[in-house]
Amino acid sequence: MNIFWREIKAYRKSTIIWVLVLSAITIVFLLLYPGFTKDVEATRKMLSGIPAAYRNALGLSLDNFFTIFGFLGYLFTFVLLAGAAQAMSLGTGIISKEDSGKTSDFLLSKPVTRTKVLTSKLSAALVLLAATNIFFSLASYGVARVVSTANFSAKTFFLISATLFLVQLFFWALGALFAVIIPKIKSVISVTLPTVFAFFIVSTIGAFIGNDNVRLVTPFKFYDYQYIIAHNTYEWKYVIIEAVCIAVAIVASFIIYLKKDVRAAS
Amino acid sequence: MNIIETKKLTKYYGKARGIIDVDMTVEEGEIYGFIGPNGAGKSTTIRTLLGLMKPTGGSATIFGxxxxxxxxxxxxxxxxxxxxxxYYDGMKAIDLLKYSASFYQKDKKFTEKRIQELSGILDLDLSKKIDDLSYGNKKKVGIVQGLLHQPKLIILDEPTGGLDPLIQQKFFNLLKEENEKGATILFSSHILSEVQKMCDKVAIIKEGKIIKTEKISDLLENQTKRFRIETAMKADKKDFAIKGVDDLSITDNSVTFLFRGHLNDIMREIAKLDLANISIEEPDLEEIFLHYYQK
Known part of the structure; x- marks a missing residue:
């Protein structure tokens, strides 16, 4: 457990910052919600001036934008983007820092298997992401309840809220895979941000042109908020697709990491 | 008992040569020198032994x-x-050493005592952050983390870079103490005086292959001799055209060369010359090393 706790300690501060950033984005937007619902018809008229393709690209549905969960679903388009950046940075950085910081010699010359090293690091990242989501969800839940005027379903809220964690899992696994494949990552951001944005742009373009197949390739579209609000559940087909992607990425990460040569630092 | 034993240990980086068919036997209690210039394969051998790299051929055992x-x-x-x-920049030296100790199945009190003892000997300030330490002090942290669990085998890969002569001496004394307590030491270096001072046995590695393994004492005393001769008249190369003469240099009336072989053979040839002076010296390890490398 020593590697696990060391990583928890090392990423503690940055995780607190991410919790604050994600919570701040959500809380500020949720506090604006009563303003949007004050004069629904005027706001609807204003939003309907935006072409439907653009509204779809932004995840903005006029059918339920004025409900708390519809508003939350729209807001989550951006929360997911930030959350994905956190998850992929963590998944990549927690592994690649040993290479970039040239500390692999220190760590891997200790009496510990590589399986244990990778398991400890990925578990620590997972726990940090889970902690992020617990604090973020509780903070958002409190504010959402306060600003909500209609009936409030805790289940629907947490189903929407948990999509952050589910999408983060995808980027956590992808980050781990990138960390073991790409040699000597000097800047984690230079790898993670373009990747996250590439998936985001694909999802935006897919929504813009109305191509539903794009949902199969980008985690930003695995969870449709309109569906969650209407059915109070996820579309399990996409949950399974994501689970398979994660499993493949993690298994591949272990296989590559276990065989990888650690070249001398210079 | 053999502490390290490699049989045809081979490592290629793709098609590039790392080490080829390395056979090495390090016995319990030995201080085993491993010499060769940069790129010869010393670090590759060590890193393969430590599992940092996977061998592409052969086998190796440590402690059997x-x-x-x-x-x-x-x-x-x-x-x-x-x-x-x-090391991890944000950590204090003491935290790094405690983290290092946490990997070993040794009593916590024992490793903590060792950390204090060793850092005291090396004059290391444990309260400083790693990124605030000079390179020499980081190296001291390295020495402490390498010895804090009192290992049975100490593997050193060109260990003295960055250490001032005083600390180097303290470090060598520490190694000798550990060796006297029973530790076996594999000491890789291209600084031959260090190896000569520390080691019992030495392996010379060239282009990934071990070309010579011998006791330091045998290598120094029984093999090659450095001859310096002054003659009344300029000598001829032909006078020294016998087996075992190497590194021959004739300038004016002065002749120097290395000789490996039976001394009577060379003395018979020298006796034919009109000698003004002669000296026969033991070459140092550096000369022997160059002798092998120039072949």
Whole structure:
């Protein structure tokens, strides 16, 4: 457990910052919600001036934008983007820092298997992401309840809220895979941000042109908020697709990491 | 008992040569020197033994156990100091050393006492952050982390870079003490005076292959001699055209060369010359090393 706790300690501060950033984005937007619902018809008229393709690209549905969960679903388009950046940075950085910081010699010359090293690091990242989501969800839940005027379903809220964690899992696994494949990552951001944005742009373009197949390739579209609000559940087909992607990425990460040569630092 | 035993240990980086068919036997209690210039394969051998790299051929055992199967078990009893040390910048030296100690199945009190003892000997300030330490002090952290669990095998890969002469001496004394307590030491270096001072046996590695393994004393005393001769008249190359003469240099009336072989053979030839002076010296390890490398 020593590697696990060391990583928890090392990423503690940055995780607190991410919790604050994600919570701040959500809380500020949720506090604006009563303003949007004050004069629904005027706001609807204003939003309907935006072409439907653009509204779809932004995840903005006029059918339920004025409900708390519809508003939350729209807001989550951006929360997911930030959350994905956190998850992929963590998944990549927690592994690649040993290479970039040239500390692999220190760590891997200790009496510990590589399986244990990778398991400890990925578990620590997972726990940090889970902690992020617990604090973020509780903070958002409190504010959402306060600003909500209609009936409030805790289940629907947490189903929407948990999509952050589910999408983060995808980027956590992808980050781990990138960390073991790409040699000597000097800047984690230079790898993670373009990747996250590439998936985001694909999802935006897919929504813009109305191509539903794009949902199969980008985690930003695995969870449709309109569906969650209407059915109070996820579309399990996409949950399974994501689970398979994660499993493949993690298994591949272990296989590559276990065989990888650690070249001398210079 | 053999502490390290390699049989045709081979490592290629793709098509590039790392080490080829390395056979090495390090016995219990030995201080075993491993010499060769940069790129000869010293670090590759060590890194393969430590499991940092996977061998592409051959086999190796440490404490009688296969390195590819029992890596973590073997490493419980190994202390390693690489040529360049890198640690986690945000950590204090004491935290890094405690983290290092946490990997070993040794009593916490024992390792904490060792950390204090060793850092005291090396004059290391444990309260400083790693990124605030000079390179020499980081190296001291490296020495402490390599010895804090009192390993049975100490592997040193060009360990003295960055250490001032005083600390180098303290470090060598520490190694001698550990050796007297029973530790076996594999000492890789291209600084031959260090190896000559520290080691019992030495292996010379060239282009990935071990070309010579011998006791330091045998290498120094029984093999090659350095001859310096002054003659009344300029000598001829032909006068020294006998087996075993190497590195021959004739300038004016002065002749120098290395000789390996039966002394009577060369003395008979020298006796034919009109000698003004002669000296026969033991060459130092550096000369012997160059002798092998120039071949």
């Amino acid at each position: 156990k296969d390195i590819t199967k029992y890596g973590p078990q073997i490493k419980q009893e190994i202390g390693y100091l690489p040529s360049e040390v890198f």
